[in-house]
Structures are given as structure tokens and as C-alpha cells.
Amino acid sequence: MRVLAALSGGVDSAVAAARAVDAGHEVVGVHMALTRHRAQTRSGSRGCCSIEDSSDARWAAEILGIPFYVWDLSEQFEEQVVADFLSEYQAGRTPNPCVRCNERVKFDALLSRALALGFDAVATGHYARLEGGAASGSPGSTEGLRLRRAADAAKDQSYVLAVSGRAGLARALFPLGDAPSKAVVRAEAAARGLPVASKPDSYDICFVADGDTRGFLARSLGVREGNLVTPDGQVLGRHQGYFGFTVGQRRGLGLDRPAPDGRPRYVLGTRPDTNEVVVGPLELLSRSSIEGEALVLLAGPGQLDGARGWDDVTVQVRAHGRPAPARVEVDEAAGRLHVKLAEPLRGLAAGQSVVVYGGQSGDQVLAQATVA
Structure with a gap:
């Protein structure tokens, strides 16, 4: 070839x-x-x-x-x-x-x-x-x-x-x-005599040369001051732009006081329309289901159980995340995945990629979608 x-x-x-x-x-x-x-x-x-x-x-x-x-x-x-x-x-x-x-x-x-x-x-x-x-x-x-x-x-x-x-x-x-x-x-x-044999691996985001993703976002999108709030709207502090925070983030929140119970706070989500970052306790990060859009179906003909999905597969939501047991339904016409997790996962965020693994070997990619 x-x-x-x-x-x-x-x-x-x-x-x-x-x-x-x-x-x-x-x-x-x-x-x-x-x-x-x-x-x-x-x-x-x-x-x-x-x-x-x-x-x-x-x-x-x-x-x-x-x-x-x-x-x-x-x-x-x-x-x-x-x-x-x-x-x-x-x-x-x-x-x-x-x-x-x-x-x-x-x-x-x-x-x-x-x-x-x-x-x-x-x-x-x-x-x-x-x-x-x-x-x-x-x-x-x-x-x-x-x-x-x-x-x-x-x-x-x-x-x-x-x-x-x-x-x-x-x-x-x-x-x-x-x-x-x-x-x-x-x-x-x-x-083979290739001079790159000992060359270090690349890592992080290639177009963020210094590794400072928050700084890159601030330089590209500008500074937009807003509030850090609890799920019920209590203002805890200020931030320089909601886009500088990711779901599950604990460090770098800029809060000057702990929660009343002394436990750390985590980013639960962002609200672009109000420029707010919502923070709260760890348990509020748990999710038991995932909705995926922009479906890419890699399973071959006959690999869908009952032509609708799979009952015993694993899903992965990060490049090096641990596989999580799940039941998955496929809506091919709508281009969507419906994932029911056997155990809750923490830190899921819209925009991440969810990949389904299964097949006889258990390591075959069956489908991919974007977390909605």
C-alpha cells in the first residue's frame, strides 16, 4: 500500500x-x-x-x-x-x-x-x-x-x-x-539509529506553551469579574472569569474562608449567562447518569444488544480515567447516548468525551459521544 x-x-x-x-x-x-x-x-x-x-x-x-x-x-x-x-x-x-x-x-x-x-x-x-x-x-x-x-x-x-x-x-x-x-x-x-530515541514526551495542551491554561484563557477571552456562589446563590467571593474554572476543581478558587463545616469546596459548575462559578461540597459532584450527543458509533453490524445498546460495558470520560461499569442505550436516529452508571462518578462536565468499551475482549471501542 x-x-x-x-x-x-x-x-x-x-x-x-x-x-x-x-x-x-x-x-x-x-x-x-x-x-x-x-x-x-x-x-x-x-x-x-x-x-x-x-x-x-x-x-x-x-x-x-x-x-x-x-x-x-x-x-x-x-x-x-x-x-x-x-x-x-x-x-x-x-x-x-x-x-x-x-x-x-x-x-x-x-x-x-x-x-x-x-x-x-x-x-x-x-x-x-x-x-x-x-x-x-x-x-x-x-x-x-x-x-x-x-x-x-x-x-x-x-x-x-x-x-x-x-x-x-x-x-x-x-x-x-x-x-x-x-x-x-x-x-x-x-x-535503528533514530536520534529521537531519548526525546522527552510532549504533554499538556500543545498550543498553551507555558502550561498555564487559565492564563491562556484570560489572555484570549479577557478578564470578566464575577461571583463565586453556593448552589443557593450565597456570594462567597470574586473571580476573574468563569471560563478559568473546571468542574471538580478544588485549588485556586481564591476563597478566603472555609465552609462552615470546615470541609473543602469544589467547582460544581459555571453559569456563563450570569458569569457565576458555583462551588460546594464534594458529594454534589456525583453523577449517576450521562447524556451524550454527537454520537459516533464504532460498533459493527450485529454488535448492538437488541439494536438499542449494551447492558454490561464500561465507559471512560477522561483520557486516562478509570473505566466505569455502565448500561448504555443508543439513540442512533437522534445521535445520542444514554449512560446509566453502576456507581456514581465525580467531576463530570459538559464538553468531555465519553467512550464506551465492550465486545468479547472488553477493550473494544463501541461508541463515543460528547457529554451534554
């Missing part, structure tokens, strides 16, 4: 591309330039868009002996990831920009260009396992397609990939899905 390998400049994508070459594919490397601030350097960046990354990606391609190109996708990234991130916070929701990036840039934009140029599939350094589609030599075919957790549970990225949908995943290759650990991948990179 003709495979377009996304080279981020990190060790994972480099080894993934190397494995695609070993598999006999005709591989071309491409680096997606996502930031408009190309002058930033790794020393001042915690994410994956520093200026060194493009150079590291080119170096890896030269060692692998594959053609290499840089695609400027900064406009798409700014409009579809950064702008979405800001508008979601402004609406009082808690978005996951990595989910949006995978959906709209790393798969949608990349795959669209790849197909237009005659490639059969794209390969990335994500940690997840795929069955069917390009992974089985039938790019584009969704028959038997399954997305499963990676062999290395600590690095599993199936949660952020679930939003990609069956059609996109049918054209994807994840060569690192069976890797037992990141240490093994680094050792393989070193053995």
Missing part, C-alpha cells in the same frame, strides 16, 4: 513509520505544522509544536530513507481546534482539544489530503490496536473493523481516537498498538 506517515518529530511516530517501511509499504513522511508561532522552542514549550519537531521529523525521514514534506495546517488547527477550545470554555463547557485535533486535523484534514494524492492509508504513532480496514490489507473497508485498547494500558490512546469514526479508521495504521511499553519503543528507536 501507499502509506502517508505522519511524523510529529517524536519517537513514537518515527518508530511507527519505520515499522510501516518494514511491512513493505511505500511510505512517504509528512510533518503537520500546526502552530502559527514557529519561533517557539522546546525549552519554552510543553507541547508538540515546537520548531525543533519539524527538524527532528525531517532527520528521522532521512534515516529511514523516505521522502519528506511539511504541510502547513496551522489555519485548520487554529479554526477547528484552538477556536473551538475557546468557544467551548466561553459556553461553560470543558473541551478536550486532543479529541478535536484527532477528529478534525490529524485524521480529517490529513486523510483528505492523503486520499486526494492517491495514498491508501495514513500511519501514526498512536497507541491503539486496529483490526480490519487498512490494518488487514483492505483500506477503506469497514467490514470487521474494530478499534481496541493498546497492549500498553498506560499509553493507550483509543479514547482520543474514538471520535475518528469507522470510515476514517478504515484508512488508518497504528503500528505501535501491540508495543508492550514505551521503553521498548525507545529501545527500538535507538537500535
